[in-house]
Amino acid sequence: MSTYDPFDPSFQADPYPAYRRLRDDDPVHRHDDPPFWALSRFADVWAAVRDPATFSSAQGLTFYPDEIGMLGLAPTMVMLDPPRHTRLRRLISHGFTPRRISALEDLLREFVRGRLDAMERKAADGEPVDLHRDFSSPLPTFALAHLLGVPAADRARFDPWVTALTTLQDDGFTIREGGAVEAVAEMFAYFSDVVAARRTDPVDDLISTLTRAEIDGERLTDWDILGFCFVMVAGGNDTTGNLISHGVALLDGHHAQREKLVADPSLIPNALLEFLRLEGSVQALARTTTRPVTLHGIEIPAGEKVMMVYGAANRDEREFGPTAGTLDISREIPRHLGFATGVHFCIGSHLAKLQARIALEELYARHPHAGVDLGNAKRISSPFTRGWATLPATHIQPPNEGTVHRVPADRDQ
Template sequence: MEPTMTLVSDNLLYDTPVRTPRFPATYPQFNDFVFWNPNSWTKGPPHSLFDRMRSQAPLMWTDAGKKLAGFWSITSYEDIKTVELNSDIYSSERGSINLAMPRERPKKYQRLANAAVNSLINLDAPRHMQFRIQHKDFFIPQYVNEISNRVSTRVDQLLDEAERAGPVVDFVKVFSEKLPLFTLCEMLGIDEEDRPKIIRWMHFLELAQQFVSSPARTFLSEPSFPFLFDRNVQEMFEYGKRILEDRRRNPRQDLLSAIAAAELDGEPLSQEWLDGSWLLIIFAGNDTSRNSISGTLRLLTEFPDQRQLLLDDPSLVPAAVQESLRLISPVMNMRRTALADSELNGQRISKDEKLVLWYGAANRDPGIFKDPHRMDITRDNVTKHLAFGHGPHKCLGNRIAQMQLQISLSKILERFPNISWTGKQRIAPNNLVQAISSLEVNLHGT
């Protein structure tokens, strides 16, 4: 019998043009930055504006242009925690976690659009925990320890390749984009001969994000993209369908088998949910770790005293990873939707209005972190950051991400103690993650 469970896409709140909030704004509105436009983020987050917003407009109404619904920008550490801990009021499911959900989408991309919302990350209680707990065996400390040896070996191999290509290399290309994909494929149980397909599909998914915001620039950099995208997306979903069907019949000790065997509302996952799980794990398992690795190298060049502390005392690496995650905040935002009229920090919020949680702003809140823009790996509260979110939706893969960062940082500094960022980088247009698409380094220093 076909599963009958309700999909997120069945009841999704799509954007309609809303330029002003229903209740009067308590705080001023700053228009220095176009938050909803991915092209605005190619120079990094607007930290000076975040500072102003936290102190003067911690819940700031933010216009999203003529076609989308405006939203409440939340920049205070404590306010973000409050929203994360009250999922009965502030929903991940009602409008998804995406900042914008335009209704007008080409029909040929409907499967991709639905898969982007029909997944664990967009569920509320109780279904969220039902789904989440069935994947936990691949994110607990025991499993992280088991996979860490394979990650360590791969780090050595990638650094060998970087040294042969060096001394000046694009660290994203030679290391940062390769390690997370390796780890992901090991966890999923992707056979070696199929791994180049995952790399290719990831490339097309990233280009698709850029194409939406900058079609001309994307076409100039990769003219074949519009003609190959459809085929690659279909291949990706058909491969996922085929391999998950196989894991249902022939389970292995891997994450794909756990996904294939998962149930929701007491029923096996329908194909729509399997599509969403497949897309989420490929995307979420790669993007954030890649940008964290690259961002950490950038920080060590910007704060040479902290690099020296690590060289003098490698036992500080775990703390350095936490501090790097705080400063980088690789996932820049998540969105929640009010299920009823509510009030937060003196601001009345109407039912169905969007709240966008700016983690990078919260992680530099001076009320929580002293001298917040400075890297300090000896902070007493170095683990208090919200880079992985907070509460029931805290990133399931946070231990895997930290393990990769710790091994990478330890081995990079051991092998290339003077590695430095040359100042050249490229950040792709993306308003969800800090998309460092290129970072030039000199392995032996300047």
């Protein structure tokens, strides 16, 4: 019988051999402590995630039995099932539109170029450059703060909030007092004040739009908006930053693929899907069965936590063929689970892809050989996500020392 231990540091360092064993030998895996089941084949995970009537999100998204109570929060949109989830998502989507996201392109590109300038200055001064801390991670913080109307003077407050939410997740939501919980409380207090201010004095930001959103006479409550802010800060920062960092790391391990992308930046949108497939920031999330389910001859009783192991499913040879574990930025990917699927398909996918595309366009336009030093990198420790704490950059050259300043094709012309 195969072993799936998401707490094991050696597993977290390289989960993919264990994922293969799960898919091949134990596709409906039973874990005893804590008790949960794990689905690892693409077809099984795809079908389950698209069946919220059977695999419910209403009991939380981890294998902890009282996750929502541990957090001390009311359920957010990602912890709701239809029909309530459907109505809430329609209202939020009314303000969080692709058009609103696309309008950020010039602002995000200017920010990315500023980060590259800062990295080059550090390189010129002989200081170490960290791709994740100096480049990938600050971008989603900036983007979300701008969207939510956080003034520039307050944006530094985002970092401890994101760190706190990561800490709560990685420690199993067991930290009930101290810095982490205080930081989460501070975030909610801050956005409560913002929501109240926008209801009486709206401006041109997403929160103002959400306070006015209305469909068939229904409007968002303050908690609905606060819950959305929580989801965006908790789920939109480190996932997007890690998408960028994972992409650079993957390409640095496949130089022919990197040269192909540098020569033709129009490949970046498809490459992002391949990065998500191979190294998804979200490795696994749970659902709870509402009825008994039989898969591969094994019955999962009602009321059981079931982990949807996206990281395993997205490398399933049954779906992606014999090269499923190999990077191919030109791969046709008609479906994948990098943004989940079904009713809980990631509402921030447009924003994540926009940021990552701009980041890679600008990085490789200046530094076509940009890479990372994996030997001195450090991953975060998490049973649910896969990402970086530090990721030293390589081949970031100071200005006037071989740096190529090219404008990405068909951009900013």
